[in-house]
Amino acid sequence: MSQSAKALFNRRKQAITKEKQYYNKFIFNGHFSVFLVILLGAFILGYGEWLQTMPKNINYALIVSIIVAITSLFPIRTLLKEADKLFLLPFEQHMSTYMKKSLVYSYMLRVGMQIVIVLIFFPLFYVLNNQTFSFYIVFAIVALINPMLGLLLKWQWYKYKLEGWSVHTLLFILYTAMYYVTLEVKNLSGLPIVIILIALIVLLGYLNQKQLFPWERMINAEEQHHMNYYKFVNMFTDVKHIKTTAVRRSYLDPLLPTPKGKRFNENNMYLYLFIRSFVRGKDAFNIILRLILIAIVLMVWLDQMIISLIIGSLFMYIIILQMAQFYTQQAYGLWPQVWPVSDAKVIKGYEQFLYRLMTIVGVILFITYTSVQPLFFYYALIFFVVGAITIRNVTKKLKYQEALLRD
Secondary structure, eight states, X not given: OHHHHHHHHHHHHHHHHHHHHHHHHHXXXXXXXXXXXXXXXXXXXXXXXXXXXXXXXXXXXXXXXXXXXXXXXXXXOOOOOTTHHHHSGGXXXXXXXXXXXXXXXXHHHHHHHHHHHHHHXXXXXXXXXXXXXXXXXXXXXXXXXXXXXXXXXXXXXXXXXXXXXXXXXXXXXHHHHHHHHHXXXXXXXXXXXXXXXXXXXXXXXXXXXXXXXXXXXXXXXXXXHHHHHHHHHTTTSOOTTOOOOBOOOGGGGGGOOOOOXXXXXXXXXXXXXXXXXXXXXXXXXXXXXXXXXXXHHHHHHHOOHHXXXXXXXXXXXXXXXXXXXXXXXXXXXXXXXXXXXXXXXXXXXXXXXXXXXXXXXXXXXXXXXXXHOGGXXXXXGHHHHHHHHHHHHHHHHHHHHHHHHHO
């Protein structure tokens, strides 16, 4: 039966890998790949210059320890489905084999990012410690071992029916302490914490010998992880399996005045619908907000005239382009069936929405660029030019696609 458990997990792993390969074609397309390459180059350039002039009176060991402690909290990916709590219930005694494969998969899924984080911080401590790095090797090894121990402890913790926030808090404290001691004291003083983690795993494993499999918890957690992935992919292409949610955000109510009188008609309905869906929606709003924050941080951090212009222009382009999928979500939804209007008016409302979004984003980027390059503030007008050209191309493509659908 253990072979059946392995075969079941392998089939599901192959299925989700195939699905990700399909969606990756839409995510890592030409323009986004170029964007990532330029963003990486800008980061390397800015990081190298910052290392030469970085302030010395900051506790970098504590800051890095907190960051790496957060990235060390790997989620458990079980690939379980809703029907499993019924059809796999007789199979429960063999689920330990399934979970071993699951924990290994969960670790391999995120360890690449952990390696990148460790490599990013290596130049910082190499410079701070006068080109000595033997202690950093110990830190790197611990940073790669801890996530696996954390996954093992999480599994036993969940099986014992303890709250998830408690194990995350415990792991965060232990990880931070271990990393900080290793980076600050530069010896093996943090290794006893590894022994504590192993002892907790063994103790809970002994207590869980007669515990049943936490079906509901594991299925709900897997469904949430999968839905988060769909939400991310949905910003690049349509995803049929996604479940959308809405958030009140009362502080944005001034952006949603209800059309009255003569403005309450088919010429203004889609502008209002797009704005409302964006302001109340959870996914598009959060992603655009994150992109704006990343652009601000990079422009202020790099503090270079040309590089900041490139970064701002790229983020303006990618923000407008990400909203292209927003059109299909709304234009082919329920409202066109309730109140049918011509395609031209839908596209016109979408174009008006994009111009309003471009204005807000452009003003934010303009202010950011002016604050770091006040003598060349007029260069920041290029953000609006890039936004206008992008909107024009997006709407032109939409009109062409609608024309093909009519034919």
